[in-house]
Amino acid sequence: MNFELAKGVIEKAKTSGEMSIIIGTCMVKYEGRAASKLSSGDRLLIIKGDGSFLIHQSDKMQAINYQGPGAAINASIEKEDGVEKFIVIAAREKPKERIEVKFSAVQFAQNFKMKDDEKLRVFGSERQLSDLLMQDLQLIEDGLVPIQQESPLHKGTIDILAKDKNGNFVVIEVKRRDAHLNAVSQLERYKNEMQKKGSNARGILCAPGISETALKLLEEKGLEYYKLTYQIGNPSAKIIGLQKKQKELNDFF
Amino acid sequence: MNFELAKGVIEKAKTSGEMSIIIGTCMVKYEGRAASKLSSGDRLLIIKGDGSFLIHQSDKMQAINYQGPGAAINASIEKEDGVEKFIVIAAREKPKERIEVKFSAVQFAQNFKMKDDEKLRVFGSERQLSDLLMQDLQLIEDGLVPIQQESPLHKGTIDILAKDKNGNFVVIEVKRRDAHLNAVSQLERYKNEMQKKGSNARGILCAPGISETALKLLEEKGLEYYKLTYQIGNPSAKIIGLQKKQKELNDFF
DNA sequence: GCTGGGAGAGGCTTA
DNA sequence: TAAGCCTTTCCCAGC
Numbered sequence: 001m002n003f004e005l006a007k008g009v010i011e012k013a014k015t016s017g018e019m020s021i022i023i024g025t026c027m028v029k030y031e032g033r034a035a036s037k038l039s040s041g042d043r044l045l046i047i048k049g050d051g052s053f054l055i056h057q058s059d060k061m062q063a064i065n066y067q068g069p070g071a072a073i074n075a076s077i078e079k080e081d082g083v084e085k086f087i088v089i090a091a092r093e094k095p096k097e098r099i100e101v102k103f104s105a106v107q108f109a110q111n112f113k114m115k116d117d118e119k120l121r122v123f124g125s126e127r128q129l130s131d132l133l134m135q136d137l138q139l140i141e142d143g144l145v146p147i148q149q150e151s152p153l154h155k156g157t158i159d160i161l162a163k164d165k166n167g168n169f170v171v172i173e174v175k176r177r178d179a180h181l182n183a184v185s186q187l188e189r190y191k192n193e194m195q196k197k198g199s200n201a202r203g204i205l206c207a208p209g210i211s212e213t214a215l216k217l218l219e220e221k222g223l224e225y226y227k228l229t230y231q232i233g234n235p236s237a238k239i240i241g242l243q244k245k246q247k248e249l250n251d252f253f
Numbered sequence: 254m255n256f257e258l259a260k261g262v263i264e265k266a267k268t269s270g271e272m273s274i275i276i277g278t279c280m281v282k283y284e285g286r287a288a289s290k291l292s293s294g295d296r297l298l299i300i301k302g303d304g305s306f307l308i309h310q311s312d313k314m315q316a317i318n319y320q321g322p323g324a325a326i327n328a329s330i331e332k333e334d335g336v337e338k339f340i341v342i343a344a345r346e347k348p349k350e351r352i353e354v355k356f357s358a359v360q361f362a363q364n365f366k367m368k369d370d371e372k373l374r375v376f377g378s379e380r381q382l383s384d385l386l387m388q389d390l391q392l393i394e395d396g397l398v399p400i401q402q403e404s405p406l407h408k409g410t411i412d413i414l415a416k417d418k419n420g421n422f423v424v425i426e427v428k429r430r431d432a433h434l435n436a437v438s439q440l441e442r443y444k445n446e447m448q449k450k451g452s453n454a455r456g457i458l459c460a461p462g463i464s465e466t467a468l469k470l471l472e473e474k475g476l477e478y479y480k481l482t483y484q485i486g487n488p489s490a491k492i493i494g495l496q497k498k499q500k501e502l503n504d505f506f
Numbered sequence: 507g508c509t510g511g512g513a514g515a516g517g518c519t520t521a
Numbered sequence: 522t523a524a525g526c527c528t529t530t531c532c533c534a535g536c
Contacts, residue, residue: 019297019311021274021276021297023365023367030529031485032529033430033528033529034375034376034377034378034429034485034528034529035375035376035377035485035486036373036374036375036376036529037373037374037376038371038372038373038374039371040371041367041368041369041370041371042365042366042367042368042369043367043369044272044274044299044365044367046297046309048309048311048312048313049311049312050311050312050313052312052313052314054309054314056299056301056307057367057369057371058272058301058302058303058367058368058369059301059302059303059305059322060301060303060305060322060517061305061307061316061319061320061321061322061516061517062516062517063314063529064373065373065529066314066529067314067529068314068529068530069312069313069314094508095529097529099529107365108363108365110361112276112295112297112360112361113295114276114294114295114296114297114310114311115294115295115311116294116295116296116310116311117294118291118292118293118294118310119291120281120289120290120291120317120318121289121290121291122287122288122289123287123288123289123290124286124287124288125287125514126513126514152534154466155434155466155469155470155512156434156511156512156513157512157513157533176287176514176515177286177515178523178524180524180525180526181408181409181442181524181525181526182435182438182439182525182526185435185438185439185441185442186434186435186438186512186513188438189434189438189470211523211524211525212523212524213407213408213524213525214524216408217408217442232284232287232288233288237288286515314529314530315530315531319516321516321517375529378527379526379527379528405520405521408525409524409525409526410520410525410526429527429528430528431510431511433511433512433513434511434512434513435512435513439526464510464511464512465510465511466511466512467511
């Protein structure tokens with residue numbers, strides 16, 4: 001396919017706000033927060049109306065190179081060793097980065113008008129689970145009363161802050177997926193932070209599962225784990241159960 | 254555009270291994286690890302040869318819904334309230350999930366042969382920096398000798414393990430981007446683990462920057478931070494400098 | 507509007 | 522298979 005045509009497609013999209021689809025044989029170079037190089041092969045290049053820039057290979061889910069909204073796009077045709085190349089560059093400042101796509105052949109280039117004002121609605125997010133749990137803290141323990149949700153702390157944000165019947169602060173961290181070491185460290189930071197504020201504090205992790213090592217660390221740190229069972233539904237998820245889990249005492253001996 | 258044609262495109266791709274590009278007006282439903290719903294709008298659907306399935310809106314860098322390689326793809330035409338719809342479903346087990354894309358109109362549908370055997374080569378990865386630092390630990394401190402790189406620990410993996418001139422173990426964690434709370438917790442876990450093994454241990458974090466809160470936590474935990482300056486190059490990154498940073502003592506008073 | 511900062515979600519690699 | 526870790530992210534809060 002003609003490079004002039006492909007160049008025209010990209011330039012037109014700049015003013016029309018359409019999405020450009022280019023398919024061809026190209027090399028890709030990236031310099032910015034990291035650097036990378038991809039030798040010649042067939043790729044799909046997508047340039048969206050907002051400047052988002054994506055290069056896909058023929059497999060894998062993820063774009064091999066990309067740049068977020070707001071990139072400045074530039075298309076040109078240049079001779080290299082007497083051979084014409086079609087070059088598309090996406091560049092931006094802050095952070096300074098630049099992707100160069102050098103086509104030796106273009107199979108396809110076309111713009112598409114895309115009208116779309118809809119937003120994705122997600123059910124079963126961590127925030128939703130947290131909302132549900134907030135409404136029914138009794139699931140965890142009798143006498144637990146909510147104080148605040150998404151409580152901003154100096155070192156992070158607590159999912160749910162509550163008080164137990166003995167007047168202790170209880171920091172609750174909710175995870176949608178199995179919890180790992182990071183989740184435990186996160187909870188530990190919050191608990192420590194609360195303890196510094198004076199009164200005694202407990203930390204509770206609620207997740208559908210937890211790794212062996214994470215559970216061990218959690219117990220070492222004096223935190224508690226509750227297995228959270230839930231069902232995803234529309235328009236909202238639903239908590240099915242919440243069960244305290246811990247190693248048997250004799251596991252320690 | 255004709256739905257039969259679009260259906261034919263997708264079915265052909267199943268055997269040819271080509272990449273399908275479909276553009277049209279559709280609704281999207283997802284059920285699996287979470288659930289989501291997207292009302293009608295114009296979208297780009299990409300189905301790659303390996304079964305990767307991507308739905309893009311007209312803006313943002315990321316696909317709004319997707320499924321990794323290995324998904325089973327199914328295309329059909331169905332009547333709904335007397336109106337024809339073109340439906341594409343991507344499903345897989347383990348984890349069980351399913352995306353349904355329901356088109357009310359198709360603007361474009363075509364397959365593309367994509368030949369590409371190249372792999373992306375990245376420079377300036379964390380591992381590369383770690384390699385470089387390993388070769389010249391003197392940059393951090395005189396008398397530091399390497400013991401092991403990528404040392405597997407019970408609770409994670411230490412980037413670099415060394416011994417200082419006083420015989421203390423030194424755990425070194427390298428980050429290529431600014432360090433945050435997580436990085437500090439990670440280092441703290443390693444240091445504790447080493448200390449449990451008997452001898453005294455220090456923990457050093459090397460990163461191009463660190464957040465205020467992370468630095469504070471790091472100091473509370475008795476860890477050390479070195480500002481790592483490096484340059485990304487080809488074929489390898491290069492360490493420019495390494496400088497010990499800490500709050501002035503009077504900051505504490 | 508921009509920046510800093512924390513947290514999320516998926517793929518990667520190795521045991 | 523499971524776990525840990527990484528990341529060319531995202532989103533919110535504050536200035």
